[in-house]
Amino acid sequence: MVAERGTVEEFCHLHDAYISDWGRAMETGDTEQIEHFYSEAYFVTFLGKPGTKPNIEGRVTAVDGMRQSVAALRGAVKRFDGRIVRVRNAQSVVVFYELIIERDGAALAHMFTVEDWRLFAHGWQIEREMVEVV
Numbered sequence: 001m002v003a004e005r006g007t008v009e010e011f012c013h014l015h016d017a018y019i020s021d022w023g024r025a026m027e028t029g030d031t032e033q034i035e036h037f038y039s040e041a042y043f044v045t046f047l048g049k050p051g052t053k054p055n056i057e058g059r060v061t062a063v064d065g066m067r068q069s070v071a072a073l074r075g076a077v078k079r080f081d082g083r084i085v086r087v088r089n090a091q092s093v094v095v096f097y098e099l100i101i102e103r104d105g106a107a108l109a110h111m112f113t114v115e116d117w118r119l120f121a122h123g124w125q126i127e128r129e130m131v132e133v134v
Helices: 004-028 059-072
Strands: 038-047 055-058 077-089 092-103 106-120 123-133
Touching: 004 077, 004 092, 038 059, 055 059
Parallel strands: 038 123
Antiparallel strands: 038 055, 077 092, 092 106, 106 123
């Protein structure tokens, strides 16, 4: 098994690239460079206002929604604040951060995000994600 410290450092380089790719997507409106980070089994759970039921979307619907959001928010900036990375084992990493979407210096959205990454034969991908609007 890979030592946890080495795994975290190596994984953080990959996650930094993922964040950079998100920056390019927000600038250009093109999500193609980030779509490969989502596994075929990917799903996302959105938690809305307290007292409401979560909304769970599979990969196809989630990627379509991502494309629509990026097109609508083109030129906005996504900040990934307070990132925490924890290694479960050599094939599983969990990432937590506060996602802030800004445009023209104003915050449009604040969300807590938890990503569950898994190492597949072809590389690291997000298998599931939970997003809670703050």
